[in-house]
Amino acid sequence: MSPATPAAPRDRLRIAIQKSGRLAEPARALLASCGLSWRESRDRLFCYGESLPIDLLLVRDDDIPGLIADGVCDLGVVGRNVLSEQDLAGQTDSNARFRELRALGFGGCRLDIAVPDSWSWTDASQLAGKRIATSYPQLLSKWLAGQGIDAQVVLLSGSVEIAPRLGQADAICDLVSSGATLTANQLKPVLTLLESEAVLAGPAVDFEGMRAELMELLLRRLDGALRIRRSKLLMFQAPRELLPSLLPLLPDAEEPTVMQIDGEERLALQALCHGALTWQRLEDLKRAGARGLMVLPVEGLLA
Ligand code: PRT
Ligand code: ZN
Secondary structure, eight states, X not given: OOTTOOOOOTTSEEEEEESSSTTHHHHHHHHHTTTOOEEEOTTSSEEEESSSSEEEEEEOGGGHHHHHHXXXXXXXXXXXXXXXXXXXXXXXXXXXXXXXXEEOSOSOEEEEEEEETTSOOOOGGGGTTOEEEESOHHHHHHHHHHHTOOOEEEEOSSXXXXXXXXXXXXXXXXXXXXXXXXXXXXXXXXXXXXXXXXXXXXXXSOOOHHHHHHHHHHHHHHHHHHHHHHOEEEEEEEEGGGHHHHGGGOTXXXXXXXXXXXXXXXXXXXXXXXXXXXXXXXXXXXXXXXXXXXXXXXXXXXX
């Protein structure tokens, strides 16, 4: 991004998202599901909002908090790990510079401390006097201070997981999702410092005028889109007398629509469920007498 990029105009909203990487596609897809569409600039760094005055700036994820702090962008989609680290790094007092407006349900990972498999781990006091390699020095130092542990923070910008094998550190503090990278490097996770996912971030101060209106509209649509993502329409049939044992199995469902079929005794039900409809839940429903179970995606929802 050019350093001369001007501040976001007051009558439009400008959102920074990752140009490429783990959060790039899901961020765009989520914003598109809120009815946003764009015309892309030739250099593929800027997307001009067509359906609404909401533009995108495509950047490296690490630049997003700084762009918000400088007012170049109004909002950003970034991992909580990056936002929290940079929030701590840039604070001149203890006040947060950024606000996490919504958790977005993708890019999930944990910031973990991991130690060599060979350690017999008991508790955090074992880290005292040790060297811990990380790309998250602020979050790690804050955590160590909170625990009263005196350890050395070794700052690395990448390949943190090989630091113990190279003799650069005794333990690491890094992002983990499946855990495969740790296993491949003979490390094991022992503590979680932060549960992370992609978030919509903004400055700690409120917007005014048109930007405030646009943000309200965006958040309203985002809430609807996030709710729909988690929602499924469940359809099944069951004998009427089994209803009292079936309905408690749907605690996250809205009032089901019940239709009579085959005279009085057999019912067809449809319920909008807002939680995960796992195989386990479907099997529980079947055991309780539900038949013809069908789970359908929800494309739109207007209360
Ligand atoms: O180019 P740019 O700077 O924009 O991208 P980047 O390479 O810095 O970021 P990217 O795309 O790798 O990650 C962006 C964000 O995705 C991170 O800031 C996190 O919020 C989130 N995320 C989710 C992850 C992971 N999962 C993840 N597993 N970011 C990194 N990892 C790495 C981790 O650092 C480790 O090396 O994957 C490895 C561990 O993965 P597992 O599955 O083996 O445990
Ligand atoms: Zn990055």
